[in-house]
Amino acid sequence: MKNAYFGEFGGCFVPELLMPPLLEVEAAMRDVLPTMEFKIELEDLLHNFAGRPTPLTYCPTLSRELGFHLWLKREDLLHTGAHKINNTLGQALLARKIGKTALVAETGAGQHGVATAAAAARLGMDCTIYMGSEDVARQAPNVVRMKLLGARVHSVESGTRTLKDAINEALRAWISSQASTHYCFGTAAGPHPFPTLVKYLQSVIGRETRSQLLEKTGKLPDAIVACVGGGSNAIGLFAPFLEDADVRIIGVEAAGTGEPGCFNSAPLNLGAPGVLHGNRTMLLQNNDGQIEPSHSISAGLDYPGVGPEHAWLHKTGRVRYGMVKDDNALAAFHRLCKAEGILPALESSHALAYVLNHPQEFAPDSSVIVNLSGRGDKDLDIVVKAGEM
Amino acid sequence: MNVLERKIRHAVDEGRTALIPFLTANFPDKSRFWPNLMELDESGADIIEIGVPFSDPVADGPVVEEASRRALADGVTLRGIMKELLERKGFFKAGLVLMGYLNPFLQYGLEKLADDAAAACVNGFIIPDVPFEEAAPLRDVFRRRGIALIPLVGLNTGEERMRLYAAESEGYVYVVSVMGTTGERNTFAPQVADTLRRARAVFSLPLALGFGLRESSQLENFPRDARPDAVVFGSALLSHLDSGGSAAEFMRRWR
Numbered sequence: 240m241k242n243a244y245f246g247e248f249g250g251c252f253v254p255e256l257l258m259p260p261l262l263e264v265e266a267a268m269r270d271v272l273p274t275m276e277f278k279i280e281l282e283d284l285l286h287n288f289a290g291r292p293t294p295l296t297y298c299p300t301l302s303r304e305l306g307f308h309l310w311l312k313r314e315d316l317l318h319t320g321a322h323k324i325n326n327t328l329g330q331a332l333l334a335r336k337i338g339k340t341a342l343v344a345e346t347g348a349g350q351h352g353v354a355t356a357a358a359a360a361r362l363g364m365d366c367t368i369y370m371g372s373e374d375v376a377r378q379a380p381n382v383v384r385m386k387l388l389g390a391r392v393h394s395v396e397s398g399t400r401t402l403k404d405a406i407n408e409a410l411r412a413w414i415s416s417q418a419s420t421h422y423c424f425g426t427a428a429g430p431h432p433f434p435t436l437v438k439y440l441q442s443v444i445g446r447e448t449r450s451q452l453l454e455k456t457g458k459l460p461d462a463i464v465a466c467v468g469g470g471s472n473a474i475g476l477f478a479p480f481l482e483d484a485d486v487r488i489i490g491v492e493a494a495g496t497g498e499p500g501c502f503n504s505a506p507l508n509l510g511a512p513g514v515l516h517g518n519r520t521m522l523l524q525n526n527d528g529q530i531e532p533s534h535s536i537s538a539g540l541d542y543p544g545v546g547p548e549h550a551w552l553h554k555t556g557r558v559r560y561g562m563v564k565d566d567n568a569l570a571a572f573h574r575l576c577k578a579e580g581i582l583p584a585l586e587s588s589h590a591l592a593y594v595l596n597h598p599q600e601f602a603p604d605s606s607v608i609v610n611l612s613g614r615g616d617k618d619l620d621i622v623v624k625a626g627e628m
Numbered sequence: 629m630n631v632l633e634r635k636i637r638h639a640v641d642e643g644r645t646a647l648i649p650f651l652t653a654n655f656p657d658k659s660r661f662w663p664n665l666m667e668l669d670e671s672g673a674d675i676i677e678i679g680v681p682f683s684d685p686v687a688d689g690p691v692v693e694e695a696s697r698r699a700l701a702d703g704v705t706l707r708g709i710m711k712e713l714l715e716r717k718g719f720f721k722a723g724l725v726l727m728g729y730l731n732p733f734l735q736y737g738l739e740k741l742a743d744d745a746a747a748a749c750v751n752g753f754i755i756p757d758v759p760f761e762e763a764a765p766l767r768d769v770f771r772r773r774g775i776a777l778i779p780l781v782g783l784n785t786g787e788e789r790m791r792l793y794a795a796e797s798e799g800y801v802y803v804v805s806v807m808g809t810t811g812e813r814n815t816f817a818p819q820v821a822d823t824l825r826r827a828r829a830v831f832s833l834p835l836a837l838g839f840g841l842r843e844s845s846q847l848e849n850f851p852r853d854a855r856p857d858a859v860v861f862g863s864a865l866l867s868h869l870d871s872g873g874s875a876a877e878f879m880r881r882w883r
Contacts, residue, residue: 243761250762252730252757252758252759252762254686254757254759254782255760255782256687256784256807258759259786398683398684403684407684407686411687411689414687415808417807513734514729514757516684527735528682528706529682530683530731
């Protein structure tokens with residue numbers, strides 16, 4: 240295996256039984272991804288099926304209130320409602336090219352499950368989704384969507400019954416089904432080569448953003464901001480800007496309810512290095528190395544780990560990682576709805592909340608881009624229950 | 629020669645298959661775990677594998693996962709296991725192996741782990757989420773104390789990857805008999821015999837077959853040139869103990 244690490248983070252910590260299929264994915268990345276045929280087919284799917292390119296939307300009202308220029312990268316407008324489809328179309332196409340006929344995937348909020356089911360249906364592949372029973376209950380509409388798209392949805396009853404346990408179960412399923420099946424991993428985490436593969440497929444977000452802002456203003460942004468759960472929308476936005484020293488890059492973790500010692504989903508700020516789900520990264524864990532349950536109001540951020548490249552970018556200081564609490568994310572959700580007519584996902588609301596809560600960090604007239612990674616339709620129940628209409 | 633290899637060779641010289649029971653720490657509860665371990669030792673176990681519980685055991689099926697969950701709920705820690713092992717140093721005739729996932733070992737500190745394990749007469753470790761590519765740092769720390777890092781190979785491990793492991797491994801080779809997690813199965817896939825033959829050709833170490841074993845009759849159909857030197861049983865033993873059976877009774881079935 241080559242380039243499995245980002246500094247001291249990453250690697251490939253999986254049972255030997257999963258090494259052959261992971262090496263197969265690595266070989267496909269080397270042999271298939273760079274071919275013109277693959278690029279043309281993926282480009283066609285992203286354009287004609289998923290709806291790329293997505294707009295870069297200026298926010299006139301909020302910009303006036305904040306005193307700097309706020310832009311949103313509109314991944315919420317993609318088919319199935321979030322950036323996840325960039326990754327699933329790419330992985331499904333890659334899997335089909337190496338002869339796989341089925342996809343297995345985990346899902347937390349259900350967005351990755353829906354995006355995987357859609358890609359599988361479009362490409363004529365079988366699809367099985369593992370989802371924690373907690374998440375099945377709180378994201379019921381997405382379970383219906385997955386089933387309508389032809390996927391089998393397995394409710395996972397082990398552990399904390401959320402995303403982390405869904406990943407455990409999907410990895411187990413992949414051991415026995417690897418001959419016919421690709422594991423369509425949903426975020427830029429997991430064992431090598433997934434962090435690199437998912438970054439590659441999600442980097443379309445950052446590449447488009449860069450050329451769109453250059454076209455509109457002639458300049459690079461002063462700051463770019465994205466929420467970080469596993470970190471796929473964030474690394475997709477960040478990757479094309481990492482070499483631009485003048486662009487401030489901010490990742491936003493979910494602080495949960497916010498009181499000291501509360502359950503949260505902020506392993507970069509509040510965790511410690513360790514190994515889970517195939518990679519060495521920052522984790523929420525106790526002193527004995529047992530993984531702690533995470534919490535966030537947004538199911539898509541509710542994960543005790545984070546992609547290994549984020550752990551490295553945090554350590555080197557290239558990216559700053561802040562935290563936003565549940566109630567601040569909700570407030571940002573409502574403010575964007577009313578001010579700009581856009582209903583953001585609660586995940587993306589964390590990124591927006593960081594900017595709204597720290598306006599002093601951004602110079603007057605600077606350009607700040609927030610990745611609006613998904614739309615909020617899936618979160619209506621949660622928002623209504625939380626009140627403050 | 630590592631102690632574990634010697635134990636299996638000794639059994640083979642006696643014309644029998646070496647027996648390797650697996651028991652999750654604290655199973656079935658705090659008061660019965662150590663007596664059960666002693667009973668396994670007295671009933672002819674050549675090596676005993678002790679499962680160190682982890683919150684996210686991806687290579688395990690439902691029985692071992694549940695045992696792991698119960699242990700954690702009862703407050704079992706690696707620190708506690710090491711302390712109790714040290715107190716029982718020299719009690720066991722069988723070789724001792726700790727089997728667990730990497731993160732609890734990492735947080736314990738690898739150097740301290742190796743020191744404490746050596747002091748407690750632990751002869752080897754099985755760490756299912758550490759494949760060859762990630763094994764070097766662990767292997768070196770263990771090797772300096774004469775402790776083996778046991779390799780796992782499966783039905784999909786080709787000769788080439790087996791050679792990587794063969795060049796570096798000690799103790800024995802754990803041959804995983806199913807393309808799946810731990811847990812009892814009724815039959816073996818025909819590839820199991822092929823895998824044992826392949827492993828026999830590549831490794832000079834003894835071969836232990838595990839995952840999915842329920843009873844000794846499962847081995848009878850194996851062709852002579854594809855018989856393992858040792859068998860590992862976990863889930864079947866846990867289920868037997870959980871339903872009130874004794875360790876000695878379970879071991880008798882295999883002798």
